[in-house]
Amino acid sequence: MKKIALLCVAVLTVAGIFAFKTSASGEFEEEIAPIYGVKIPPGYRDWRLISVARVGDPLNDLRAKLGNDIAVKAYREGKLPFPDGTIIARLAWKQKTSETIKNAFRVRGGTETNLSPEQVEKLVDGSFVAGSPTNVQFMVKDSKQYASTGGWGFAQFNDGKPADEATHKTCFSCHEPAKDSDFVFTRYAP
Amino acid sequence: MKKIALLCVAVLTVAGIFAFKTSASGEFEEEIAPIYGVKIPPGYRDWRLISVARVGDPLNDLRAKLGNDIAVKAYREGKLPFPDGTIIARLAWKQKTSETIKNAFRVRGGTETNLSPEQVEKLVDGSFVAGSPTNVQFMVKDSKQYASTGGWGFAQFNDGKPADEATHKTCFSCHEPAKDSDFVFTRYAP
Numbered sequence: 001m002k003k004i005a006l007l008c009v010a011v012l013t014v015a016g017i018f019a020f021k022t023s024a025s026g027e028f029e030e031e032i033a034p035i036y037g038v039k040i041p042p043g044y045r046d047w048r049l050i051s052v053a054r055v056g057d058p059l060n061d062l063r064a065k066l067g068n069d070i071a072v073k074a075y076r077e078g079k080l081p082f083p084d085g086t087i088i089a090r091l092a093w094k095q096k097t098s099e100t101i102k103n104a105f106r107v108r109g110g111t112e113t114n115l116s117p118e119q120v121e122k123l124v125d126g127s128f129v130a131g132s133p134t135n136v137q138f139m140v141k142d143s144k145q146y147a148s149t150g151g152w153g154f155a156q157f158n159d160g161k162p163a164d165e166a167t168h169k170t171c172f173s174c175h176e177p178a179k180d181s182d183f184v185f186t187r188y189a190p
Numbered sequence: 191m192k193k194i195a196l197l198c199v200a201v202l203t204v205a206g207i208f209a210f211k212t213s214a215s216g217e218f219e220e221e222i223a224p225i226y227g228v229k230i231p232p233g234y235r236d237w238r239l240i241s242v243a244r245v246g247d248p249l250n251d252l253r254a255k256l257g258n259d260i261a262v263k264a265y266r267e268g269k270l271p272f273p274d275g276t277i278i279a280r281l282a283w284k285q286k287t288s289e290t291i292k293n294a295f296r297v298r299g300g301t302e303t304n305l306s307p308e309q310v311e312k313l314v315d316g317s318f319v320a321g322s323p324t325n326v327q328f329m330v331k332d333s334k335q336y337a338s339t340g341g342w343g344f345a346q347f348n349d350g351k352p353a354d355e356a357t358h359k360t361c362f363s364c365h366e367p368a369k370d371s372d373f374v375f376t377r378y379a380p
Binding site: 045046047048049051052053054055056057058059060062063064066091093095098100101103104107108115119122123124125126127128129130133170173174175177178181185186187189190 | 235236237238241243244245250253254281283288290293294305312313315317319320364367368371375376380
């Protein structure tokens with residue numbers, strides 16, 4: 001009986017540690033975005049690249065669109081509308097300048113290209129790398145669940161937390177001009 | 191004897207078809223870049239994203255850096271120098287404007303943000319998506335084979351064809367300013 005009691009204590013302690021870890025790490029806490037009820041898809045940062053973009057002032061960010069396997073397959077096969085199960089992720093980072101890269105351009109521009117010093121500075125001024133992340137957006141295709149918004153559910157997460165309802169109310173109206181490409185702006189970049 | 195002869199004809203015919211197919215499809219033709227002898231790594235377009243960048247006028251391109259599994263693991267673990275077997279791919283596309291996206295910004299900017307029409311036009315003027323691909327570059331880590339160039343072999347392919355020797359002579363000198371980060375400019379974008 002004592003042995004069983006000890007075993008129970010051990011089991012409960014281990015279970016408690018795991019429960020605590022699950023909660024503290026946040027890995028299994030599911031944040032749900034308003035209106036469409038979209039969660040952050042696990043492993044999306046490992047998805048394949050669809051394309052890249054840049055948005056001007058005052059946003060001044062650099063963007064990447066990643067797709068799950070269904071999305072990438074549909075893109076490569078030119079399949080429209082996108083099939084149910086498609087998820088497209090839009091990552092964005094504040095653009096920032098890199099002094100190391102600037103100097104490399106200056107060295108290379110001055111010696112190995114036919115650019116004048118003024119032209120090199122112009123190139124350098126317009127060159128950016130990805131800085132801190134801004135937010136992540138997702139489009140999830142489910143033609144039944146999201147029938148009233150072109151079959152798409154939308155979500156935005158800021159630092160892992162869903163943006164507010166007002167933000168999510170703007171998603172579909174903003175994507176409506178892309179109706180001819182199933183409400184998706186991004187084309188596949190070969 | 192006749193049977194063996196027929197069998198030989200059959201085998202040679204099949205072998206011939208395969209040889210022809212291999213050659214005609216080009217899939218197994220290996221284009222080798224000068225100096226470092228780097229070939230295009232199979233399946234690199236499916237690799238995971240490291241980061242994105244933009245280069246200013248007169249290049250005006252948008253870029254993505256992809257890494258093989260060894261590269262991405264090293265980046266995420268902050269491992270320097272990169273281990274042998276690391277391959278980093280730099281893809282680039284001419285920036286282009288998208289009228290659909292411009293109009294979406296105009297609609298959204300006018301109704302749902304606090305940007306003035308002039309501010310929206312400024313944002314639109316600085317916004318680009320990926321257009322036609324320019325060239326693809328690779329950095330391949332092999333600390334023995336490429337000992338004299340920081341352990342890296344470099345390659346550039348234009349439309350699948352290796353760039354000339356003169357181009358490849360510029361690779362290492364351009365990357366030397368990034369010596370502190372193992373001659374790699376790009377940081378991992380979370």
